[in-house]
Amino acid sequence: MTRYEEVAATLRERIEHGIYRVGDRLPSIRAVCQELNVSISTAQEAYRQLMDTALIESRPKSGYFVLPSRAPSVLPSISRPAQRPLDISQWDQVLELVATQRDDERLLLGRGVPNFEYETLRPLSKTLASLHRSNDLHGFNYDKLSGSPELRQQVARLAITSGCLLHPDDIVITTGCQEALSIALRTLTQPGDVVAVDSPSFYGTMQILKANGLKALEIPTDPQTGISLEALELALEQWPIRAIQITPTFNNPLGYTMPEARKRALFQLAQRFDVAIIEDDIYGDLSFSLPRPRTVKSFDDDGRVMLCSGFSKTVGPGLRVGWLAPGRYRDQALHMKYVSTGASATLPQLAVAEFVAKGHYERHVRFATRQYQRQRDIMISWVQRYFPKGAGISYPQGSFLLWVELPAAVDGVRLNQRLAQHAIHVAPGSLFSASGKFRQCLRLNYAFTLTPEIEAAVRTVGEFATEMVEEAQGHAVGVN
Amino acid sequence: MTRYEEVAATLRERIEHGIYRVGDRLPSIRAVCQELNVSISTAQEAYRQLMDTALIESRPKSGYFVLPSRAPSVLPSISRPAQRPLDISQWDQVLELVATQRDDERLLLGRGVPNFEYETLRPLSKTLASLHRSNDLHGFNYDKLSGSPELRQQVARLAITSGCLLHPDDIVITTGCQEALSIALRTLTQPGDVVAVDSPSFYGTMQILKANGLKALEIPTDPQTGISLEALELALEQWPIRAIQITPTFNNPLGYTMPEARKRALFQLAQRFDVAIIEDDIYGDLSFSLPRPRTVKSFDDDGRVMLCSGFSKTVGPGLRVGWLAPGRYRDQALHMKYVSTGASATLPQLAVAEFVAKGHYERHVRFATRQYQRQRDIMISWVQRYFPKGAGISYPQGSFLLWVELPAAVDGVRLNQRLAQHAIHVAPGSLFSASGKFRQCLRLNYAFTLTPEIEAAVRTVGEFATEMVEEAQGHAVGVN
The missing domain is CATH 1.10.10.10 (Winged helix-like DNA-binding domain superfamily/Winged helix DNA-binding domain)
Structure with a gap:
């Protein structure tokens, strides 16, 4: 030696x-x-x-x-959803997850929020305090309907890092990314229309489809490369799809990032079939390596991509500062913005604009993603240690969400019922499907500062899941 | 003597x-x-x-x-709209009014915003500053979907003064009253449905109808007692009306307040025909006398009234803090709230809750309404002095909006074109109709601190209006 x-x-x-x-x-x-x-x-x-x-x-x-002692060799499966348009269900479960975030006594292991404890956020609090202190009270007036020029300028500057050349006037500030998604879908569709989505897909968007009487066509999706372009092409030939809604970078919940070539191909496919794309890039800046991945929007040469993003996952969702780059649909989108909430709140926009302009945003994101990358590895090692053998685990290259696929005997909703006695809650996989699929999957958040308490909670989740697997095996033996 | x-x-x-x-x-x-x-x-x-x-x-x-030297003896006419459901137009004019509020170089005489210069608002700025300064950063987290419990408690307390006994859980905090109205309409209707409205009617609600593919059935409305219950009853017999949308207290723009007996009769009519009422009470607290008028909601014994309000006209629209009391439609309304913008911003809710809890709200409203009452009289005297003879003028008992009906020769949109050279803008009456009626009407705001500059602007508006009347007379003479 x-x-x-x-x-x-x-x-x-x-x-x-x-x-x-x-x-x-x-x-x-x-x-x-x-x-x-x-x-x-x-x-x-x-x-x-x-x-x-x-x-x-x-x-x-x-x-x-x-690094995690065993790299996650087992990824979640490629999804195989029913390839026909479906009405959306699952609101009750979504409501349970989103209705009670602040002051919830439970440990919400599946929540979709970043870490607010980093000192790199402090300058934003200071700016907000100082804006309010020095406020000549005109901050209480309406802002411009399309949003504050200061903020739109900073958003345009940030978008360059994702390969987009946007003019500030190409941007509409919204009340969170949820409003951007809602406006985009309402701009493009009528009730009864079909929207193609990746599968699993963000429950927030699915619920927008539900509220607007739209049908979801779930497309098979690979946990590494994303939505299957081949299946999407077949679907576009077969169904009258009005829009493709997708989160192609650090996907929520599956964790994939579409390679650049596939993003370009997706855009070309949409162009060939003349459909619009709604791109959710809310996690895009949380990249573990630089430069951050390009958006599909960056390939958009005819304005058919409506890019939705904001500061909820990088800075804080409680600010409700999102944005939309609506491309060729700007006029209708601005009308939808007006009827939805009017102009967005004034001072949060000015504060975020200053936070970005002074470089605090990039500093904060750099710090947060360093933590998230490290915590991803720790969370993966815990899942490998405590969850039933053979669990499929995603390996995201950014953001703070892990997708875990358990043996078929596990049901996320029933698991939550058992976890309730320990005041633990996970995001059950069925939230992310129009048709209640992915019952055996979970979404976990690793933005938490990973304390022994969190580790104990993850272990508890694993124990209950193992119990469900063993019960099913016992039952199977009993039947034999 | x-x-x-x-x-x-x-x-x-x-x-x-x-x-x-x-x-x-x-x-x-x-x-x-x-x-x-x-x-x-x-x-x-x-x-x-x-x-x-x-x-x-x-x-x-x-x-x-x-008091004004001559009390406004001529009121605006009772409206006689086309009594059939209509699609809504007029978005371009609305956009011109709402797109460019902050930093607008023009004097927006027709704007719908309160006065932000009163020192009684200062405690709210201080609270916001202090919340941000002491923020443990959890203010950046999502609030509850239905809104902060602290604020809902204060809203329930305030609602007592309008005759409503609401539990905090009966209230959903929204991103401004516009979102409350939007949620209410989307909860109750499907595209193609008919909604009965007063006439003239707030353009913001009309644009929500437009965006959702709804038809407006405009009901004749009296400038003193409000929507004609007789005409409404006939309409309910004749058309499949899904909801009645109305601003019965300090109406925008017409200024009427329905007497209590008529509010009760309106509710009973809705009950008899089993339709819902969407009541916009955004101006209700700005009463020139106490107690403030009751809401229609205060008569609601079966939950069919969706009461929409907020702090935009009393405190400041830039905060975007509104609320909805959705009655029996709570579950659907909460779903619509989720898909629209998710939870509303956290810290503004906490700040407004404290502002109300500590009595600052009532103090501010008392101060503001004293100013508005005085300014109403001054604005009326200016209109009487400078506008063409025979102008009909509303006489609101609260809020800060005046409705002026000019001779038929005046057209508000063309008037605005002429006023552009003086950087003055009024709200043309046609904004407030589905069908472009009320062309000869204007809405004026008297929340401004009424300086000689404002008086000069009102005089200029009057001069241009007189010019249009004289041109029409000259033309008529020429034709003869």
Whole structure:
């Protein structure tokens, strides 16, 4: 055994014994040199070997980190939804998840909110406080219907990083991304129309379809590359699809990011069949690597993509600052905006504009995504340790949401009923389907600061899930 | 001439010479005694005589005020709309009014916003600043879907003054009253349905009808007592009306307030024909006398009234804090709320709740309405002085909006085109009709602090209107 192999073995042993845990930062090269009395090149070589075996990874400017002990070799399945337009159900379950967020006594492991505890958000609070303190009271007046020019300018600047060249006048500020999605769907459709969606798909959008009497056509979706373009093409040939609604970057809940070539191909397909695309990019800025992935909108040369985004997942949903780039549908979208809520609130727009303009936004997002990447790995290691064997786990390259596919015996809704006694709640997979599919799936949030309490909750979820699997096996044995 | 008649004559002379102008507060009884060397009872008798001739009025705890020199003897006409369901047009004109409120260089004489300059609003700014300063950042999280419990409690408390006993759980906080109206209409109707409205009617609601493919059935409306119940009954017999949408208190734009007995009769009519009522009460708290008028909702014993209101006209529309009491339609309304914008912004709700809880709201409304009442009289006197003879003028008992009906030769839209060179804009009457009626009418705002600049602008509007009347007469003469 060479010297560097000895060093690597020592470090591997410490990782296996849990001295360095998943997501921890390892000692620096310099520290290893001093502790084990080796040269810098020997320590570097040892670290390289650990990286080769996927035990650790290097992150620019941050150091070396312990990876999940087994990389998630089992991904969730490719979905195979019923390929016909469906009415949407599942409102009761969605209501249970969204109705009681603030002050909820339960631990909402499946919630869709970012971490608000990072100090990098503090400048926004300060700006809001100072705007209100110095307010000449005209902040109580209506803002422009399309939104504050200051904020639209900053949004246009940020959109460049996703490959979009937008003019501030191409943007309409909305009351959260939910309003942007709602406006986009209402602009493009009439009741009874069919909308193609990925599957699983964000429940918020599904409920907009429901409220507007629209039908969802769920398209098979791959957990790595996203919506199947082949299946989508067949569907476009077969059904009168009015719009394609999709979250192609750091998808909620499945975690996929469509490769750039597929995004371009999706746009070309929409162009060929002359349908519009509603692109939800609310997670797009939360990329674990830079530059962030391009949007489908960035390929849009004829204005058919309505890009929906906002600051709810990067800054905070309680501000309700979203935006819409409605492309060629601007006039109708502005009318829908007016009838929906009128102009959006004035001072939050000015505060977010200043937060972005002064560089606080990029700093905050950089900090948050570093935490989320580390916490993704920790959450994956917990799921691998505590959940039934063979669980499929997504491996998102951004954002803070994990999708877990359990054995068929597990039912997310029934699981929640059992978890209620422990005041734990997960997002059951059936929320994400028009037809109640994905019952055996869960969405978990890893934006939490991952305390032992959270670990215990994840373990409890795993134990109950295992119990359900064992009950089913016992039942099967009993039947035999 | 008795001594008190001499005192009255002196004061009358001063009013007629403009020493005391319309809306001014007269010297106190005590001051008159000292100045004119008379007894208190003589001064009181003189003031009583001036009140008897409607030259001045007494306001509790405020003193004596000069009334418009001629009370507006000519009211606007009772409307006679086409009594069949109509599609709504007029979006372009509405857009022009609402698209560019903040930083608009023009003087928007027809705008629908309250005065933000009153110091009684200051505690709200302070509360917002302090909430943001002390924010543990959880204010960036979603609030409850139905709204913050603190605010719903205060809204329930305020609603008592309108005769409503609401539980906080009967209330859904919305993003402005516009969202409440939008949710109510979407909850009750399907595209193609007919909604009965007063006429003229608020353009914001009309545009919601348009966006949802609804038809408006405009009902004849009296400028003093409101929507004609007789015409409404005939309409209910003849058409499949799904809902009655109405602003029965300090109506926008016509200024009427339905007497209590008629409000009760309206509810009974709706009950008899089993239709729902959407009641817009956004101006209801801005009453010039106390107690404020009751709502139709206060008669609602079976939950068919969806009461829409908020803080946009009392506090400030830029906060976007509205509310809905959806009655028996709560479940569907909550679904519509979710798909529309999700939960409303968190901290503005908490700030408004505190503003109300600490009594600042009532203090502010009391102060503002005292100003508005005085400014109503001044604005009426200007319209009487500067507008063409025979103009019909509303006489609202609350809020800050005046409706002026000019001779048929005047067209509000063309008037605005001429006013553009002076950077003045009024709200043309045709905005308030599905079918472009009320072209010769205008809405004016008297919430402004009424400076000589505003007076000059009103005079300019009057001059252009007179010009249009004279052109038409000249043309008529030429034709003869």
